[in-house]
Amino acid sequence: MKYPRIAFLFVLCGLITPAFGQEILTATAYFDTVAARYAKINDYIANITYTAKGDTMKGTLYYRSPDMIRIDFSEPKDQVLCSDGKILKVYLPKYNVLLQQPLSGRSNGQMANLATKEGLAIMGKNYSKAYLVSPDPVPLEDGSSEMVIKLKLDWRNTSQGFRQLNVSIGKDGFIRRIVGVDVGYEQYQIDFTNVKTNQNIPATRFNYDGPATANIIDDFLFGRQN
Numbered sequence: 001m002k003y004p005r006i007a008f009l010f011v012l013c014g015l016i017t018p019a020f021g022q023e024i025l026t027a028t029a030y031f032d033t034v035a036a037r038y039a040k041i042n043d044y045i046a047n048i049t050y051t052a053k054g055d056t057m058k059g060t061l062y063y064r065s066p067d068m069i070r071i072d073f074s075e076p077k078d079q080v081l082c083s084d085g086k087i088l089k090v091y092l093p094k095y096n097v098l099l100q101q102p103l104s105g106r107s108n109g110q111m112a113n114l115a116t117k118e119g120l121a122i123m124g125k126n127y128s129k130a131y132l133v134s135p136d137p138v139p140l141e142d143g144s145s146e147m148v149i150k151l152k153l154d155w156r157n158t159s160q161g162f163r164q165l166n167v168s169i170g171k172d173g174f175i176r177r178i179v180g181v182d183v184g185y186e187q188y189q190i191d192f193t194n195v196k197t198n199q200n201i202p203a204t205r206f207n208y209d210g211p212a213t214a215n216i217i218d219d220f221l222f223g224r225q226n
Contacts, residue, residue, distance in 0.1 A: 027129040027151055034169075035124060041065065043201040049191040061192075067103075068206040082208035090220075091210045098210035099220040126160050127153035140168055140176060148176050158183070 025033065043064040048071065050057040059073035067085035080091040083103060090099040132150035140146040148168040155163050162180040170176040174195045180188045210216075 025135070027131050027135075030135075030149075031124065031129050031151060031153075034175075035121065042198050044195055044197040045199055045201070046192045046195040048193075051189045051191075053186070062201055062205055064201050064203065064206065068203065070206050070208065080208060080210070082206055084203075084206045088221075089208050089210065091208075091214060096211070096214050098214040098216050100216060100218050101221045102219075123153065123165075126156050127165065128156060129153055132166055137171065146176070147171060 043062070045063075046061045048059055048061045056075065057073060057079075058075040059071045059079075062068075062070045062072075068083060070082040071080065073079035073081075076092075076094060078091075078093040080089070082089050086103055088099075088101045088103055091097070092099070130152050132152040135149065137147035137149055140148050148170050151167045151169070153165040153167065162182055163185075164181040166177075166179040167175055168177040175192055177189065177191045182188065
């Protein structure tokens with residue numbers, strides 16, 4: 001079971017946010033516009049596709065400010081990632097295992113806080129920003145007719161989970177794709193479609209216990225502390 005990959009997915013999902021503003025701005029100013037608008041989003045729903053090391057995962061993401069997140073996967077079927085802001089839970093149906101991780105202390109700063117105004121402020125402080133190509137729209141990828149604006153964020157210190165983040169923003173003003181490069185130069189990609197904001201998602205959506213028959217593994221990110 002490749003637990004760290006789940007952690008990176010959670011981090012990436014924490015970065016999803018609508019971006020607004022059509023004026024040509026410096027990359028830093030454009031990023032600041034994204035951060036300012038993110039603070040006004042109460043919740044959102046999006047379809048996601050996550051790709052890493054040749055594997056692809058798909059599902060529906062639910063987010064509620066400031067730190068609740070849930071992904072119901074269609075691929076792998078019935079897999080769930082859920083956090084109420086205090087505990088991250090990941091159900092892996094292939095193994096009938098429920099992974100649990102408290103998000104207090106060190107883990108909270110790495111994961112849940114990225115899905116907040118404060119998390120974007122951390123990125124603003126710890127990453128330099130530039131347009132990957134230019135301030136003008138470019139194809140999402142080679143051969144694509146979908147046009148996006150691409151930002152490149154490079155870390156200023158090694159305390160961050162990703163040394164580089166490439167963020168593609170669609171013509172509808174929403175982040176369309178995030179590509180993260182971690183400390184080991186592994187690449188992780190997440191695509192967002194059909195983003196719907198301020199859907200009045202109830203807090204109960206983020207209550208998840210998993211199947212009664214599932215085996216529970218605690219502290220799967222860091223291991224038990226003696």
